Amino acid sequence: MNRVALAALALVCLANPAAAQSATDPVETVRAFYAKDDIGAVGFYATRLRALYERDRREAGNEVGRLDFAFTVNGQDTEANWQKTLQLVALSDDVALSDDHERAQVQATFRNFTPQDLRYDLVREDGRWLIADVRSMTGQTWDLVTILSSKLP
Template sequence: MTSRLARQRMLALVLAGLVAATWRLDTASAETTHGGPSSAAPVDTVTALYRKPQGLSDGPFLSARLRRLFAAQRARGHRTGDAMAGLDFNYACSCQDYDDAFKQSLSYAETGRTSRSATVTARFMLFGAGREVTYSLIRENGKWLIDDISGSAGPGHDWVMSRLLRMR
């Protein structure tokens, strides 16, 4: 009986090890096949954000500060029963309505960089009109992560994500 119990424990340990190894490979695969934040170039992080499959979290692309701001705004929304104030649009296209065709026209430009921060602008066409969204990135944990986002939804409709996330 003890031998049987020992075999069952050994089998459980082997299975747990396989599950852990598979999870690590899957996580690494998701980060490489879907891009994930880049340790090499800020523009690679922004490119990967736009290329990630819809439905996957943007969290891995965001700095700790921006993730905290999103979490605080979500918590305020839950407390008050309101949707997230000021966030009734998709920041990736600075729009409410879109189709994925805008991704075909995307171009990226690194418009500023120091050793610890960078700015990347994504430009694209949306329903025949030119748009751009600017990403401010910082170096955090060895990767370039998005620390703020800004854009315009038309004349007089400029926005900065960190300001919107502080709205009550």
């Protein structure tokens, strides 16, 4: 591949991380989601999670809704350079790499003031891996679908 074509491909992927979602690698979907750095990037969400997130935003209006923290970093604040500690691993290679499976799980570990361990549950929809749920496994544990399914305070 020549340099011009390679540079164009890199620009497309950087300009639109959702384009980097993978039909075969759920880890790359989570990596692209982190690169987007926006919990409102609903293009990465499976149908149910997207509906719950959009309902929360709609019902909350200009106020804080059910989700009062950035789940991607498990907090409201971030430690400098936390991204450098981010490690993403498929927890089941046979599920993650097999075309006949519809579910996968990716572990995200990093340091944001304390060690963090998040589990991303992904489902394949329309040929792409999308985030169906996220759970915190350390400290105060939580489940994103449960949070977004609860009643507003």
